[in-house]
Structure formats: C-alpha cells, structure tokens
Amino acid sequence: MADLGRPEEFSRFADLLPEPMLLVGGDAVVLAANPASAGLLGGMFGRELAGRRILELVDQDAQAVTQWLRACSRSRALLPGSLRFRGETGQALHCRADGAVHSPASGVEPATVLVRLTPRRKAANPFLGLNLRIEELTTEVGRRVRAEQALRGEREWFRVTLESIGDAVIATDSLGCITFMNSVAENLTGWSREDAMGRPLGEVFVIMNEYTREPSENPVDRVLRDGVTVALANHTILVRRDGTECSIDDSAAPIRDEDDEIAGVVLVFHEITERRKLERQLRMADQRKDEFLAMLAHELRNPLAPLRSGIEILRVGAGISDQAERIAEMMERQVQHMTRLVDDLLDVSRITRGSIELRRESVDLLPVLEHALEMVEQLNPSGEGAEVTLNLPQGPLLVDGDATRLSQVFVNLISNAVKFTEPGGRVTVTAGLEGARRDRIAVSVRDTGVGISEDDLSDIFELFVQTDRSLARTKGGLGLGLPVARRLTELHGGTLKARSEGPGRGSEFIVRLPGMLPAEGTDLEGTPSDEARDPGGAPGGRRVLVVDDNHDAAELLGMLVEHWGHEVALAHDGVEALQVAARFKPQLVLLDLGLPQLDGYEVAGRIRQDPELAGAVLIAVSGYGRREDRQRTQEAGFDDHLVKPVDHEVLKRLLGPPLD
Incomplete structure (x- = not known):
C-alpha cells in the first residue's frame, strides 16, 4: 500500500479525487492539500495552504479543534468534526470535516491525519431535496470512477513494487496457470512474460533435487492441493528454458478470495548458486581442517613416542640418582600434558563433525572418579597444589556409558579446578543419587579458587575461549577442556553446568547423568578399557x-x-x-x-x-x-x-x- 502519510504519496493519491482533502501533521500544520481543497479554500487565503497551521485558518475554539485532531491521529476510522474557515478578507465557510490517521506516530515522526472536507450549504430554494439528490448521485458516480482510478493506481504500484524487488515472483490462478511474472523470474527461468502467461506453471518452473537429480514436487501444486503455505525449500535446482541450471530457494502461499477460497498462488524464489558454491567450499575447508588436525596430531605424536620410551628406559635403569628420577618424572608429566593437548584438539574436530562414538557398557562411576583423580595427581605428584577430596557413597553409581570418555570428562573438570585454585585451597568431588526416583546421578566438582565472573559464565563452554582468570594466565591450555567435557556429557544424555558467586568466591561444575539399575550377572566396568588382547603363544617372552x-x-x-x-x-x-x-x-x-x-x-x-x-x-x-x-x-x-x-x-x- 502507498504510505499516504507522506506528502508526495498523499498528493499522488489525493490529487485524483474531487473531494477536498488535507494532510495535517502532528503539530496541526497543513502538510499538503489536493487541488479540490485548494479550489475550495484558496480564494479565501490568497496563497498555498501547505505550511499554514489549521488554527490560523479557522474561526472557532482552538482547544476543540486540537482535541479533535489528536483523536483523529489515534483512530483508523473516520471521526466526524466541524471546521469553520474564516478568510483573510472576512468571508466564511463552514465545512463538515472527517479525519483519521494515515501515518501513525513512529517514535521519530508524529502522526499525520487525513482530513476530508464537505461544505455545509443552507437551502436557498424549494428544490433543495432535488439538488441534494443530484449531488449524491454525482458523488456516487464520482466515487466509482475514483475507485477504479485508485484500483488502477494500486495495481500499478504493486506492479512497480514487484518489479523492483530482488526476488523472482510468479502468480498463478486457481488452476496453476501463470497470471503474472516479474522480470527477475523472467531472467531466472529464461521465459519471457509473453510466452509464459497462461501456461501451466510446471512448463516454466522446472525443478529437481540437487542431490538425487529426481524431479521435485512443484510447490504451487502442493499449495493448491493442501491449501497451506509451503515453507522455504532447500537443495532445489531450477532448470532454465535453455537447459542450464541454477540453485534456488523457493516458497509459495495461497491467494484467497472474500469467500476464503483459493483464487491463486504466489510463488517467490531466488537464486543461491553462489551461496551453494560457498557452502561447498566451506565444507571442503572444514574437511581439509580435519585432515590437517589429524596430520598435525600424527606429527606431534611421533616425537612424543621416543621421548616417552626413553624416559621409561632411564627410570628403570640401574643406578639412576634421585635427581635424575625427579627429572624423568617431570619429563613424563610434560609428555602426558602434551598428549592431552593433542587429544583435546582432535576431540574438538570430532565434536564439530559429530563423529564421536561411545563404547557403551554398564559403568560404575566410583572407580571412574578414583581413576580420574589418580590421573590428575600424576600431573602434580608434588602435592603442592590444591587439596582434592572425594566424597563418594558406598554403593555403585551405575550409568550406561563409555568409561574412557567419562574419565576424560572428570579429568578435565578436576584438573581445571586444581589449575584455578591456589596452593592451600580445596577441591571437593561429591557424587550421589538425586531425584524423586533416585534415578539420576549428580557429580559436583567444587573449588575454593579464583571464581568466575557472571559475564564469563556464559562463555566458558565455548570452543577456544580463555576466560580472564588471572591465576591461569601462566597455566597454559587451549581452552578446549570444558567444551569437550560438556559435549561428552551430552552424548551420555546428561548435562554439565557451571556456577560461581563471582571472582574470588570459587566455582562449582555439576555433571548430571541418567542412572541405571545393575542387571543380574553384569560385569561392571569401573575404569577405562584398553581392549587388551591375548597375543597368543606360550607363556613367557614373545x-x-x-x-x-x-x-x-x-x-x-x-x-x-x-x-x-x-x-x-x-x-x-x-x-x-x-x-x-x-x-x-x-x-x-x-x-x-x-x-x-x-x-x-x-x-x-x-x-x-x-x-x-x-x-x-x-x-x-x-x-x-x-x-x-x-x-x-x-x-x-x-x-x-x-x-x-x-x-x-x-x-x-x-x-x-x-x-x-
């Protein structure tokens, strides 16, 4: 629809009408007047009406006029009123005024009011009734003419609008034959408007699936059959008239008449060939990234292998000094740390591709937690860091899960808590059942460390995020442990949440997992399995x-x-x-x-x-x-x-x- 609240659009519309009409702004200033109103009032005031305040033109109570205009600015229905104009030379004209809002206030611009004027004339002869009837008939004929002109104007406005948008638009009748086609649709389909008009849509709009290359259902056919709006479709190829192809997204919606019957369908589509090309390039780049990470891990692990073997040989050799033993232990810890970093990096790649698979079995979390603590202590054998305490129940805590991956979750959480807690602080790991049916397992890792700000709480599970927790600036890490831990927890059907009362107040990470009851004869696994196999042969060296x-x-x-x-x-x-x-x-x-x-x-x-x-x-x-x-x-x-x-x-x- 045209925005009649704008003077230029008002003029384009109202200039066609024989009725006097004014466009009045929020400050009661006349913004525009059509020729009929200028003819009615122009002689009284000697110059253009636009730019003059209504209150300067009328001879009546200013407050009443202002209140009426204000009411009109809030009403979409015409509100009757009365304006008594007084010309500069003393002549007067009393008019009925009907006003309504045509451009509501936007917060930036005030509302504008469209005012229709109808002069009030006193009966001067006995033929007043006949005159009024003739005037009514003339007005009715004029209204019909004006309605037709307005309809043509609106159609032209819609045509120009549909030609100017960037999407292709095709309209059909209730039989699916083309009744309208904009220039973008002409360019995309390769059909001219003249050739396409009246043809069944399926002849002009030929589509198939991008991957199967099978013909796709025409969205207009579905709208006509089911009477529903067809949402944006993906992976669609449009075959042009010359046989060339392009990727598109398309949608279609019914056009209903006053009886709510489908009178036609409007189809909107646009080309996404470049977007599809970009998506393929991104997928290829992602694949190359994964290949690079795998190669990087391979190249990093190769030098780690002889380092670990050499360290082990030094430690088991005869006559090694205490100092050499300590050095070997430190080197072993650094090799383990480097190995963990490489594993985390690869896990991120697997997580982003959704390729992590769990080797599920009945797992008791108690030995898993004990094993996780042992691994953390191996990285800090001096015991100079925070004190870690396990508060575990007597009975088993059974989950259907992957013991190795669950151990990885808790190693990440416990080592993270130790890293962000100063020496002398405490890290407490608590596990138990919760819920009315005692069918959920909760594991809490609470520390007395540096805490987490409210802003950082929303980011700590994002990949590669390093929160500004000053104690950790010298601790290293890639910012991968928590995102990996959360994703592994979610793969087990659980949740991982963090909370903290703020910097300096410590933090708590809570893992919740669905529990399970042990089956009879179940061999419970408590620590990560390495799937060791019997090498065969007789007992003894191989x-x-x-x-x-x-x-x-x-x-x-x-x-x-x-x-x-x-x-x-x-x-x-x-x-x-x-x-x-x-x-x-x-x-x-x-x-x-x-x-x-x-x-x-x-x-x-x-x-x-x-x-x-x-x-x-x-x-x-x-x-x-x-x-x-x-x-x-x-x-x-x-x-x-x-x-x-x-x-x-x-x-x-x-x-x-x-x-x-």
Whole structure:
C-alpha cells in the first residue's frame, strides 16, 4: 500500500479525487492539500495552504479543534468534526470535516491525519431535496470512477513494487496457470512474460533435487492441493528454458478470495548458486581442517613416542640418582600434558563433525572418579597444589556409558579446578543419587579458587575461549577442556553446568547423568578399557617385531620391550619389515602405518597371507587415532590400534608376561 502519510504519496493519491482533502501533521500544520481543497479554500487565503497551521485558518475554539485532531491521529476510522474557515478578507465557510490517521506516530515522526472536507450549504430554494439528490448521485458516480482510478493506481504500484524487488515472483490462478511474472523470474527461468502467461506453471518452473537429480514436487501444486503455505525449500535446482541450471530457494502461499477460497498462488524464489558454491567450499575447508588436525596430531605424536620410551628406559635403569628420577618424572608429566593437548584438539574436530562414538557398557562411576583423580595427581605428584577430596557413597553409581570418555570428562573438570585454585585451597568431588526416583546421578566438582565472573559464565563452554582468570594466565591450555567435557556429557544424555558467586568466591561444575539399575550377572566396568588382547603363544617372552621409519622411535621402543623380557627385531620400512618377519617369525608386530615403500596396511595384508606369519598379533602403532583410522586398521587385519605416544602399561599387558 502507498504510505499516504507522506506528502508526495498523499498528493499522488489525493490529487485524483474531487473531494477536498488535507494532510495535517502532528503539530496541526497543513502538510499538503489536493487541488479540490485548494479550489475550495484558496480564494479565501490568497496563497498555498501547505505550511499554514489549521488554527490560523479557522474561526472557532482552538482547544476543540486540537482535541479533535489528536483523536483523529489515534483512530483508523473516520471521526466526524466541524471546521469553520474564516478568510483573510472576512468571508466564511463552514465545512463538515472527517479525519483519521494515515501515518501513525513512529517514535521519530508524529502522526499525520487525513482530513476530508464537505461544505455545509443552507437551502436557498424549494428544490433543495432535488439538488441534494443530484449531488449524491454525482458523488456516487464520482466515487466509482475514483475507485477504479485508485484500483488502477494500486495495481500499478504493486506492479512497480514487484518489479523492483530482488526476488523472482510468479502468480498463478486457481488452476496453476501463470497470471503474472516479474522480470527477475523472467531472467531466472529464461521465459519471457509473453510466452509464459497462461501456461501451466510446471512448463516454466522446472525443478529437481540437487542431490538425487529426481524431479521435485512443484510447490504451487502442493499449495493448491493442501491449501497451506509451503515453507522455504532447500537443495532445489531450477532448470532454465535453455537447459542450464541454477540453485534456488523457493516458497509459495495461497491467494484467497472474500469467500476464503483459493483464487491463486504466489510463488517467490531466488537464486543461491553462489551461496551453494560457498557452502561447498566451506565444507571442503572444514574437511581439509580435519585432515590437517589429524596430520598435525600424527606429527606431534611421533616425537612424543621416543621421548616417552626413553624416559621409561632411564627410570628403570640401574643406578639412576634421585635427581635424575625427579627429572624423568617431570619429563613424563610434560609428555602426558602434551598428549592431552593433542587429544583435546582432535576431540574438538570430532565434536564439530559429530563423529564421536561411545563404547557403551554398564559403568560404575566410583572407580571412574578414583581413576580420574589418580590421573590428575600424576600431573602434580608434588602435592603442592590444591587439596582434592572425594566424597563418594558406598554403593555403585551405575550409568550406561563409555568409561574412557567419562574419565576424560572428570579429568578435565578436576584438573581445571586444581589449575584455578591456589596452593592451600580445596577441591571437593561429591557424587550421589538425586531425584524423586533416585534415578539420576549428580557429580559436583567444587573449588575454593579464583571464581568466575557472571559475564564469563556464559562463555566458558565455548570452543577456544580463555576466560580472564588471572591465576591461569601462566597455566597454559587451549581452552578446549570444558567444551569437550560438556559435549561428552551430552552424548551420555546428561548435562554439565557451571556456577560461581563471582571472582574470588570459587566455582562449582555439576555433571548430571541418567542412572541405571545393575542387571543380574553384569560385569561392571569401573575404569577405562584398553581392549587388551591375548597375543597368543606360550607363556613367557614373545618375539616382537618393531617397525617404524623413525629410527629413534623404533630403537627406544625396542629397548623398552627388551627390558620387559621379550626378544626384539627392528625394521624401518615396509619391504624390510617383510624380510625381517620372514626370518624372525614374530609372534607380535608393532607396526607403524606411514612407512616408505610399503605402508603398514600393505605389510599387514601380506603378513596375513603368509601361512607361517598369519597367526601373529598385529598392533598398529600410529599418530593417527581417528575413528576412521581405527576402522581402517581393523578392516586391514590388525588386532589392535595404539596411538602414539603409546601408554606403556597398555603395551605391557598386550605383550603378556616376560620371561622368568
């Protein structure tokens, strides 16, 4: 609709009408007057009416006129009134005035009022009734003419509007045949308005699914069939008249007549080819990011592997001094810290892709919490930090979950609490059942540390956010622990929430998980499982082949395995690995994947095909630890998959007992 509250739009509309009309502003100033009103009043005042105050033009109570205008500014229905104009030369004219708001107050602009004037004339002859009837008939004919003119004006206004918008618009009748088409629709479909008019929409608007390439249901057909508005559709390809294609989003809505019957449909669509291209580029960039993170983790883990093996060899060697032992322990803690950072970084990638899978089983949270505390204490064996206390119930707290991932949640929360609590402070871990049916488990990690501001509370679970908690500025970290912990908790059907009374008042993190009742004969798991397998063979030391193109990593891991009482052979590429295996006949092979000449997958396949070697236990030892990496090694015939740097306790269990 035209905005009749604006003078230029008022003039475009009201100039067509024979009735005198004024547009009056919120300060009772005439903003515009149509030619009919100028003809009625112009001779009385000698100059244009626009810009003059109504109160200057009338000879009556100013307060009454002001109140009437104010009432009109709030009414969409015409309010009758009376204005008695007094000209500059003394002539007078009494008019009926009907006013209503045409532009409500916006907070910036005051309301404007449209005023229609009807002169009041006294009967001067006996033919007054006839004159009035003739005047009424003339007015009615004029109204109809003006209505037709206004309708044509509105149609033109809508046509110009639909031509000027950026979306393609097609209108149809109740049979789905085209009745209107704007220029954007012409350009997108390749059909001219003249050729398209009257055709069934399906001939002009040809669409198919972006992925299946199957024809898609025309949205107009659905509107005509179901009488509903069809929401924006995605993954739609429009086939132009010349056969070329473009990606679009489209929606359609019914046009209803006064009887609420569908008289037609309006279809709106716009091209999103560039947006689709950008989305594909973003997906590709995200995929490359994941590949980069996996490669980064592999490259970071490779040097960590010989470091961990070397540290272990130093610690188990004879004659090591107390000082050297402390240094070795510190180095081991730093290797563990670096490993955790790499794991957190990869977990973020998995979380953003939704690719984390839980290995669910019946898990008792009590040993999980104890294990988490042990891991935190390993990172701070001096005990100089905050004191950590466990308040645990006697009975089991059972959940259906992944023990390894749950341990990761609580290690993150407890280590985070210790990090933000000064030495001498306290960290309290409390667990128990809650709820009317005692079917939920709540674990609280409360500290007396630096606390969290109200502003930071809303951000701490966002990726890569480092809150400004001054004690932590020297503590490091990537800002990933809490986001990872929350997502892992949610994957278990639980929640993780934080609260704090403010800086210096400590903080509390509460994990809530759905509990479960133990089934008869259930073997409860309490600590993370490493899925150790029996390497086979007779009790005693094994023949172990270590294959890694990193000579330092292979040599140090081999030395460690030898120290455990096993016989070791080394190889540094795929071809050499097969040659050594043929001579050495290993019972267990620790096999890197990224080998020169032949990769680890090819080596594993050939070992499995050799009757003399097929029974060997194959363990992948790699810096790659994603789900797809583990799936691929399993399909290639590996028995297990260890991620560098290898946990020596896990490897020791896989190898079995040493020689007596």
